[in-house]
Amino acid sequence: MDKKQRTEDLESSDALQGPNSGSYEIQPVLKSRGTIVSLSWEEISYTVKTHHGSNEILKRVSGYANPGELLVIMGSSGSGKTSLLSILSNQIIPHRSVKISGTVKVNGDDIKNYDYPSITRYVMQQDILQATMTAREALWFAAMLKVGSDKNLVKSRVDTMLHDLKLAKVADNLIGNEMIKGLSGGEKKRVNIGVELISEPSILILDEPTSGLDCFTAEVVIKLLKKQAHKGRTIITTVHQPSSTMFEMFDRLILMVNGHFVYQGLARNSRLYFDNLGYVCDEYTNPPDHFMRILSIVDRNNMSDSEKDKLENLLISYKAQEKMIYDETITENLTVLNKSMRHYVPGLFIEMRALMWRSYVNSLRNPLLFFVKLSQALIMGFLIDILFRDLGYGQQQVENRKGILYFTTIQFIMLGSNSNSMTFPLERPLFLKDYKEGLYGTTAFVLSKTIAELPTQIFFTFLYVVIQYFAIDLNIESAKQFFVFLALSILSHWTGCGYGNFAGVISPNVVASTVIGPAVAAPLMMFGGFFSNSGSLSNSFYWIKYISSYTYTFEGFCLNEFRDLPIDKGLDPLGDLGYTGEVWERAGCMLLIELCLTLLIIGILKFVGEKHKNN
Structure with missing residues (x-):
């Protein structure tokens, strides 16, 4: 110290x-x-059945x-x-x-x-807090979900708690973790206690x-x-x-x-x-x-x-x-409890607002998420400019365009997938703690996280597209081609984050997610349409292309790029690839993939959360 x-x-x-x-x-x-x-509690017994028999942990204790x-x-x-x-x-x-037997009572009643x-509130041994929030913000977030949405009431509770726990001097310091310098161990412990005391x-x-x-x-x-x-x-x-x-x-x-x-x-x-x-x-x-x-x-x-x-x-x-x-035992001057009293339960809108605010703060302040995406966008964008500047319209240049479009597809999807697969497991302990406490549901958590991350996803995608698009002379026959390309890029990045969230939610830790993420991405990438013609895929694995965002992103890029492009006569890149239809159809399929991933993640988190409740 x-x-x-x-x-x-x-x-x-x-x-x-x-x-x-x-x-x-x-x-x-x-x-x-x-x-x-x-x-008070009377004759509390607690027995757990294991493969080796029954283990009696508590043996009829009263107090x-x-x-x-x-x-x-x-x-x-x-x-x-x-x-x-x-x-x-x-x-x-x-x-x-x-098996639990016995009775726990408040003021002599069950x-x-x-x-x-x-x-009653319970403070866990581990200080599970959002590292990128300040002490004040952590208490504010807890108050919004435990006290109500009235700003004056929330502010009053937070200010009182900061004073009572002697945290006023560090109220606006980040909580921190191994990567982010923040509060001391004792200050984090007091914040953790304050999060539960905020509901009085x-x-x-x-x-x-x-x-x-x-x-x-x-x-x-x-x-x-x-x-x-x-x-x-x-x-x-x-x-x-x-x-x-x-x-x-x-x-x-x-x-x-x-x-x-x-x-x-x-x-x-x-x-x-x-x-x-x-x-x-x-x-x-x-x-x-x-x-x-x-x-x-x-x-x-x-x-x-x-x-x-x-x-x-x-x-x-x-x-x-x-x-x-x-x-x-103290039996006098106890409050007569009202059996109809209920703790504050926020609605979906309040949950979404609080969680979106927390997710937005985390996405802005998380150095891992921010700097990985920023460095990828800048380095890869300039590297593509250097290698493929001012493409032409002949046979070789058309093939180069295909390569660039598929590389861009991989870039956007992997950019979202890699970063989210690493950050999602870090949020798991906090989610499980809050879910067990009943602060919010899985739907509000997933939707708020998805929506809150959109601004940064759009920013990094726009940055990469602006650096790359005009320098390498992609289709500039009209402004429409650029904006369609940008929209498809944002969608591909969004679905990539969905793949990353899926890998993260089924991974127990960051190390596991770095293995599971590529394992999920590899087959989806192989059936993306660049490495083999869509009509030549094996019947046994043909279905993979329908769940691959690589497929729809690459097809959408190609349809947008090669239509109305003044390429040399005799060349038919879309016919060679076997692509027909409209760009909006591919965009719709990408939205459907994102919806399915979101529902799947909500279901898995619900299962994991309920299982954690029983542990």
């Missing part, structure tokens, strides 16, 4: 401590600004979280922490391989009786919000959560290896091992509890580290006798005092 960043985080940290700047304690005064809700308190769940790897959070946030959908997303939920559940952060930055995040709790929210989080300073900020603590609870109560009492069981923590040892050593199990599927005895003793002690745990 650089000196400037550490200073800014220190200012954020001090701002949370209040007047008692020497202490990390925030005065436990409940400052309610909304709905006050408690969360609660009070409003105004920070509840932290800790445990060794595989203890069931994340699974419990997923169930409490209603993120897991039971199916034939997943969550099934309420629109749960209007009460009563319950906020977080999975490892301090993961990957240094000790100082992790403490800043915990202080922010502590402050949110004292506004009346119910905060539940898992934390891995907290420092002693962080531990002092915890209100309540749950310790888990092998799907069981072995401690639940005030965090400040946990050390004495284990001391009384004979697991004494000396004054120089961080209590959380001490607890993790106690709860450590090498192989939970093959425990040693000593581990079994230790776990049995811990469970017996926990069961003996479990009833007393609920004496600390």
Whole structure:
């Protein structure tokens, strides 16, 4: 962490401590600004069926979280922490391989009786954010889909969140990633939390919000959560290896091992509890580290006798005092919930507007997408000018024209295909996160992405055509030929982006898309009409030409180029190629291909998104 960043985080940290700047304690005064809700769960079991049998991850655990308190769940790897959070946030959908039993309640009533997303939000461990957006824009986008389209309300929520999360100084900085310099890890984490807090939920559940952060930055995040709790929210989080300073900020603590609870109560009492069981923590040892050593199990599927005895003793002690745990439950001053309340669900128009704005921002600021297309347009355009300047009208020149037209076909389709096949997998995690949360549907996502990218596609296509067309003396008998050529070029580039999106959506990552993309393009290119006459294609594979945009682009280029061109007598390039009909017919076929690709991509994304929901 650089000196400037550490200073800014220190200012954020001090701002949370209040007047008692020497202490990390925030005065436990409940400052309610909304709905006050408690969360409880009873006899929660979670079993997953695998090829090796059933794996019981959670074993009839019960507990609660009070409003105004920070509840932290800790445990060794595989203890069931994340699974419990997923169930409490209603993120897991039971199916034939997943069995969930027990009840989760808000204010003593089953969550099934309420629109749960209007009460609870879940923050994932990974900071999945759009790298090309600023912190303010990320919060604005979330507010548009979670709060409403009223600009004044959205602005108010965003400004409040930037202030509360101490992000005002970096509000207009790009979030960034490995390629784009942007926010620090702690700032990204706060943006990620803000994206969920923007809807002002009563319950906020977080999975490892301090993961990957240094000790100082992790403490800043915990202080922010502590402050949110004292506004009346119910905060539940898992934390891995907290420092002693962080531990002092915890209100309540749950310790888990092998799907069981072995401690639940005030965090400040946990050390004495284990001391009384004979697991004494000396004054120089961080209590959380001490607890993790106690709860450590090498192989939970093959425990040693000593581990079994230790776990049995811990469970017996926990069961003996479990009833007393609920004496600390807050039951007064809770809000009477309205069962008819619903969280904000944007319509298709609002989804499209928000997504088009995000896609447009991404296409403008994405260096990979922008510079690849710009360099290709400039370099290839000038290279064609140098090699084929001032074509004539004889036999050799006609053949050269055919070659140039097919090379241009390949150029436009591959330009769109290559760039989109690489960028689409990068957007997959963000889409899956938003889809699981129900922010928008697949139709709005695909259509908005397609429409938002059109301006840059038209710009780069126009740039390439202007550089090439007049320099190599293509058909200039009338202005019509130029504009038809430009329109066909834009359509071919558009369908190329469709092929790229298809390759990207079926690819798990960028590396796979670089293999799948050419594998899809090769047969389509071979049956494009240049390498063999359309009437000489094998009957077994003849159908490929009908799904190839290369075919219709090349045919359209040739019909536009060679009709009315003053070529030498006796030459019939269209007859040699076997092309008849009109240019608009080829344009219509290209539009149909783009429509089919769009519907196919929507269907695949729908399948992938629903599958991700069940994981």
